[in-house]
Amino acid sequence: MHETVEILQSEEVGKGVRTLRFEYHHKVSPGQFFMVWLPGVDEIPMSASYCEGRKGITVKDVGPATRSLCNLRSGDRIGIRGPYGHGYTLHDGRILAVGGGTGMASLLPAVEAIGDPSRVDVAIGARNVSELLFIDRAKAASKNVRTSTDDGTNGLKGTAVDLVADMLSKERYDLVLACGPEKMLFYLLPLLRKHNVRCELSLERYMKCGAGLCGSCALDEKRVCVDGPVFTGEQAQTMIDFGKFRRNEAGQQIKL
Amino acid sequence: MSSLQVDVAGVRLKNPTMLASGMVGETGGSLLSVAAAGAGALVTKSIGMEPRNGYGNPTLVELEDGYVNAMGLPGPGIDDFRTEMEVAKNGNVPIIGSIFASSAKDFALLSSKMEEYGASAVELNLSCPHAHGYGMEMGIDPEVVSAIVKECKDSVSIPVFAKLTPNTHRLVEVGRAVEKAGGDAVVAINTLKAMAISVEFRRPVLSNRFGGLSGPAVKPVGLRCVFDLYAALEIPVIGVGGIETWRDALEYIMAGASAVQIGSAIGRRGIGVFSEITTGLERYVEQDRCGNIQGLVGVAHEHA
Numbered sequence A: 001m002h003e004t005v006e007i008l009q010s011e012e013v014g015k016g017v018r019t020l021r022f023e024y025h026h027k028v029s030p031g032q033f034f035m036v037w038l039p040g041v042d043e044i045p046m047s048a049s050y051c052e053g054r055k056g057i058t059v060k061d062v063g064p065a066t067r068s069l070c071n072l073r074s075g076d077r078i079g080i081r082g083p084y085g086h087g088y089t090l091h092d093g094r095i096l097a098v099g100g101g102t103g104m105a106s107l108l109p110a111v112e113a114i115g116d117p118s119r120v121d122v123a124i125g126a127r128n129v130s131e132l133l134f135i136d137r138a139k140a141a142s143k144n145v146r147t148s149t150d151d152g153t154n155g156l157k158g159t160a161v162d163l164v165a166d167m168l169s170k171e172r173y174d175l176v177l178a179c180g181p182e183k184m185l186f187y188l189l190p191l192l193r194k195h196n197v198r199c200e201l202s203l204e205r206y207m208k209c210g211a212g213l214c215g216s217c218a219l220d221e222k223r224v225c226v227d228g229p230v231f232t233g234e235q236a237q238t239m240i241d242f243g244k245f246r247r248n249e250a251g252q253q254i255k256l
Numbered sequence B: 001m002s003s004l005q006v007d008v009a010g011v012r013l014k015n016p017t018m019l020a021s022g023m024v025g026e027t028g029g030s031l032l033s034v035a036a037a038g039a040g041a042l043v044t045k046s047i048g049m050e051p052r053n054g055y056g057n058p059t060l061v062e063l064e065d066g067y068v069n070a071m072g073l074p075g076p077g078i079d080d081f082r083t084e085m086e087v088a089k090n091g092n093v094p095i096i097g098s099i100f101a102s103s104a105k106d107f108a109l110l111s112s113k114m115e116e117y118g119a120s121a122v123e124l125n126l127s128c129p130h131a132h133g134y135g136m137e138m139g140i141d142p143e144v145v146s147a148i149v150k151e152c153k154d155s156v157s158i159p160v161f162a163k164l165t166p167n168t169h170r171l172v173e174v175g176r177a178v179e180k181a182g183g184d185a186v187v188a189i190n191t192l193k194a195m196a197i198s199v200e201f202r203r204p205v206l207s208n209r210f211g212g213l214s215g216p217a218v219k220p221v222g223l224r225c226v227f228d229l230y231a232a233l234e235i236p237v238i239g240v241g242g243i244e245t246w247r248d249a250l251e252y253i254m255a256g257a258s259a260v261q262i263g264s265a266i267g268r269r270g271i272g273v274f275s276e277i278t279t280g281l282e283r284y285v286e287q288d289r290c291g292n293i294q295g296l297v298g299v300a301h302e303h304a
Helices: A064-070 A101-114 A135-141 A160-170 A182-194 A233-238 B028-036 B078-091 B104-117 B142-155 B171-180 B216-232 B246-255 B264-269 B273-288 B299-303
Strands: A003-006 A009-014 A017-022 A033-038 A042-050 A055-060 A077-084 A095-100 A120-126 A144-149 A175-179 A198-202 A230-232 A245-247 A253-255 B006-008 B011-013 B017-019 B041-043 B060-063 B066-069 B095-099 B121-125 B160-163 B185-188 B192-195 B210-214 B237-240 B257-262
Touching (some): A033 A055, A042 A101, A055 A064, A101 A135, A160 A182, B006 B257, B066 B216, B095 B104, B121 B142, B142 B160, B216 B246, B237 B246, B246 B257, B246 B299, B257 B273, B264 B273
Parallel strands (some): A175 A198, B041 B095, B095 B121, B160 B185, B237 B257
Antiparallel strands (some): B066 B210
């Protein structure tokens, strides 16, 4: 059953992107997600963008449910269940976190949980400067934060994958954590294989129950909600649908 | 012959556990994952004539001892399901095609499609408690059930199973109607019609308001239904409802179930539940020296 929580803070963190904070007294690991219920509107999966203390989600206004979430203010209430899924494993060694667009929301808690700014670098990509998320937060947790924008308005002009290629030519990493559009992850994977770097990728599929039952988030033989959303590069490599197909609400295969 | 092998209306299973319909089995890949987890057979998600999105969220309420769900029969429709079946067949486990329709004619058409796709049997969803015009609305009427089963039997040569609803006082009558119409087995039970209300928001939680209760909470009801059906019918009964352990499975088998289906436990216990149950059953059969699991079907009736 959902737990009803009160929004304690709603803050704009990027163009059309807001972070909502609330008290939810359950252990949440970086990379896990909540099912967020807006009575009368919808219930949608949202990555935890804050896992310690006051929990949080970061929402981009892309549809009716996310718009309603973005319109919430302090004192409004929502229903939360979870956390669900399998998050990032925080290995030893040098780590590079790669976030595209709102993918940063799921990654930042992992970067902070590593707890050593010299051990983790961050690559943030977006279409333009107004969509770059959490730069200050990343800089507080990492000594080396770099950005890329498709239009060159900030950092390297190009994609997050271009940025990672540049960083890999200068630094050696033991593990890459990545979250962002699937096409970005799809092109990131062969680059990382070429450099022989292991990775963990947070993937997304249309989701109904969130709890491993209904199968609507099936990705090959995996259920994104319980087997993921974070998968290893080795797992993603073997997935036929990864980077190629998603499924719609009816479970029909659709080209990505 | 392995001690757990069972024969259900001519469908041979390596063990008596089956994936219940509605859980996971909407795609070929997810059916394969349950085959790999050790299920003796796979029942697909109920497939209809057309693609269907199902209900909006929330579609699931998690309770301490079960779930209330109202997915709303989402699915790709029978035409697109061909490719999923092709993938699922690589699991080398019998696949039972679950289908739903609003008329006997459509049920028959879906049945023959499932046969064509390689299903070992079809399971008629006469019991979904929350889809208007489908499922339980038809499955509580013995005459309607009889007409549907007859039409399907005339259309296919594979066995026809009917999944029944517990939301009726006419359960045994419906079971007899299935048998009389030539049905090869009954599956009991589907979920119990139920709901959940948010006290804080003062409204039903499910977008459809009503859903179906499953999980350990319904096990005693399922057991009673299986026990009644076994006593009344000659055709096999497949038991389903709240099975999470080998002991739960044995309760159903002793009540009269030739095989058991597992659904909610996949969410509550994980997909390893199939091998946990079969390992437990194997050990029981060995220690009991009862030879094989089939010998235990319905033994509780000796004391009834």
